Amino acid sequence: MEKILEQTLLYDFYGELLTKHQKQVYEDVVFGDLSLSEAAEEYQISRQGVHDLIRRCDRTLRDYEEKLGLVKKFGETRRLVDRIHELAQEYERTGDGGCVRKIEEISRKIGEL
């Protein structure tokens, strides 16, 4: 996965578990427009300090994912919802009741993720 996409997903799911300070710096540097040097000036820490904070946040976010796996679950849910969408379209075309039974089965799987 591309690094920024991975960071976005992880931050989406676990960002709330970082401290307020970590969140501010992380957002400014990773998703915002601040360079390490600019963030260093903004937050009155060293450039190296900003760099370390970002790495530490990345590691923390990955640790949470390793333990809770929400990003993975989210991907699976999306895949199953897409499959339901396809089956609903197939039903529209064919009127085949088998599609509806498959849809129900998939929705159960989602409930068990």
Next chain:
Amino acid sequence: MEKILEQTLLYDFYGELLTKHQKQVYEDVVFGDLSLSEAAEEYQISRQGVHDLIRRCDRTLRDYEEKLGLVKKFGETRRLVDRIHELAQEYERTGDGGCVRKIEEISRKIGEL
């Protein structure tokens, strides 16, 4: 919600975020058969220490729920999956294609939780 049910759900979702020691004691006392005194002897800590550990774990688990809301999401997902099940049954009885469209809509909602 009954306390033991709340504890079970919270532990199910966030238990992995406790330390190994916390998990052992928590499981033995809350879900297992050990009394505070028995756990105190087993883990060589005071009875009060066991009591505090359980309270601290409960607070930690609730804090995670406050930040991530996974138990709440889980409840909503289950509710929507049940609704899909009802609609699928209605479709079986009536053959009404409108049910399928509603099912698809609900599955989208699940994907957005």
